[in-house]
Amino acid sequence: MDFRFNFAVDENEHSEADAHFLLLCSPEHKQEQREKSRGTADLTGKPSPKLAAAKHQDEAALKKNLCVKAAKEHSIPQDLNKVLENKVMETVLDLSYVKLSVVERTCSGDADSEGIVSKSVSSHSDLIPGVYEGGLKIWECTFDLMDYFSEAEIEFTNKTVLDLGCGAGLLGIIALQGEAARVHFQDYNSTVIDEITLPNVVANCISEGRRMGSGKDRKASKPPSKRLRKAEGSPDVLNRCRFFSGEWSQVSQLLLNSNKPCLKYDLILTSETIYNPDYYSALHDTLAQLLDRNGRVYLASKVHYFGVGGGIYLFEKFIEDKNVFRTSMVKTIDQGLQRCIMEIAFKNSC
Ligand SMILES: C[S@@+](CC[C@H](N)C(=O)[O-])C[C@H]1O[C@@H](n2cnc3c(N)ncnc32)[C@H](O)[C@@H]1O
Incomplete structure (x- = not known):
């Protein structure tokens, strides 16, 4: 049996596909985010280096998990x-x-x-x-x-x-x-x-x-x-x-x-x-x-x-x-x- 691998999906394909997914962000995750920002933002309201690093990590993780298909x-x-x-x-x-x-x-x-x-x-x-x-x-x-x-x-x-x-x-x-x-x-x-x-x-x-x-x-x-x-x-x-x-x-x-x-x-x-x-x-x-x-x-x-x-x-x-x-x-x-x-x-x- 032959299998076709083709990962060259064009952008239209992606945006169309995105309509079929739910961008899930659990309440726990949101709470974690709120706590994180409360704990690490400095008095000027600017994010501390620690927060910036955490934000960067979260964004990378989010990018990877952007399309999380609901169960x-x-x-x-x-x-x-x-x-x-x-x-x-x-x-x-x-x-x-x-x-x-x-x-x-x-x-x-x-x-x-x-x-x-x-x-x-x-x-x-x-x-x-x-x-x-x-x-x-x-x-x-x-x-x-x-x-x-x-x-x-x-x-x-x-x-x-x-x-x-x-x-x-x-x-x-x-x-x-x-x-x-x-x-x-x-x-x-x-x-x-x-x-x-x-x-x-x-x-x-x-x-x-x-x-x-x-x-x-x-x-x-x-x-x-x-x-x-x-x-x-x-x-x-x-x-x-x-x-x-x-x-x-x-x-x-x-x-x-x-x-x-x-x-x-x-x-x-x-x-x-x-x-x-x-x-x-x-x-x-x-x-x-x-x-x-x-x-x-x-x-x-x-x-x-x-x-x-x-x-x-x-x-x-x-x-x-x-x-x-x-x-x-x-x-x-x-x-x-x-x-x-x-x-x-x-x-x-x-
Ligand atoms: C290549 S197909 C194999 C199907 C079947 N097991 C077979 O051998 O004929 C891979 C299967 O894994 C499931 N799968 C792959 N990645 C998944 C993911 N991230 N979450 C849930 N299911 C996934 C898909 O639903 C798909 O049916």
């Missing part, structure tokens, strides 16, 4: 046939997934309020940083992680699982098939959740001809299937799912605030999410906030993302410097661009 929980529509309306499904490794070229032709207006489908098509780009983060496609490390789950016989039964940066959501669907107690799906883009992830989960939850048991005996790719059958979903499966969109730090706050007592994940599954070093801090903190004390993260990635700068060794070093997690490389794949699977656990976990 949102997506409800599951009552009528599951609506979710599958206009969708054509294909099949890979016995899993159904929405055919992207049809979405590209049909998804516009309210169905794509973020405008990411047209932006991705017109810019010939699979990634537009801060606008569209690649979730419309299935990236190849997803399949590496799926293979690893069966080889290592990863157990999902009764686990609480997060598919982080889910895109098509195939990893979460595997966890559902493996009888996970709960599976939460997160993607940066709300269009991805509504038009790709949710339909894929519904399509794979159809009772007719589909067994929501162990997915361990999955066969090799089948030819693309025809238009989708009627959705007679298994609501019990959907009751085990929740769907979120937004930037990681925002989603993490939403999850922490909306789940009392605090819900932590036994397993966090994440594929092709470490391409951009600018996001490492938010990703690391999200993992630290949401992973159970004895939980595990399975992260699949290319060794290096040309043109973007991220990669497995850079992220490994980032984690090492933070000193919160231990990592181990559990698999490397040498075909084409080298790829890896990393297991991450808290330093003091069992």
Whole structure:
């Protein structure tokens, strides 16, 4: 599968994109700012050198985090046939997934309020940083992680699982098939959740001809299937799912605030999410906030993302410097661009 990296987004594209973001400044942050200025301004009202330095730091941080996409929980529509309306499904490794070229032709207006489908098509780009983060496609490390789950016989039964940066959501669907107690799906883009992830989960939850048991005996790719059958979903499966969109730090706050007592994940599954070093801090903190004390993260990635700068060794070093997690490389794949699977656990976990 080919991936198109194109970061030459023109200025119009940016200002148009900005309309889709909320410039978030938390009340706590504002209070901090007020306290900072009270504590360090001198009697003339001019900022002290200390304040000027702090201001400079804040501006740099603000610039980096200018577009912080707000988090949102997506409800599951009552009528599951609506979710599958206009969708054509294909099949890979016995899993159904929405055919992207049809979405590209049909998804516009309210169905794509973020405008990411047209932006991705017109810019010939699979990634537009801060606008569209690649979730419309299935990236190849997803399949590496799926293979690893069966080889290592990863157990999902009764686990609480997060598919982080889910895109098509195939990893979460595997966890559902493996009888996970709960599976939460997160993607940066709300269009991805509504038009790709949710339909894929519904399509794979159809009772007719589909067994929501162990997915361990999955066969090799089948030819693309025809238009989708009627959705007679298994609501019990959907009751085990929740769907979120937004930037990681925002989603993490939403999850922490909306789940009392605090819900932590036994397993966090994440594929092709470490391409951009600018996001490492938010990703690391999200993992630290949401992973159970004895939980595990399975992260699949290319060794290096040309043109973007991220990669497995850079992220490994980032984690090492933070000193919160231990990592181990559990698999490397040498075909084409080298790829890896990393297991991450808290330093003091069992
Ligand atoms: C390249 S796509 C990979 C999609 C999917 N995991 C796969 O392997 O097919 C990267 C995913 O990470 C998520 N992502 C990237 N940066 C993010 C950020 N800063 N905040 C939230 N989600 C982010 C996007 O939603 C996107 O779905």
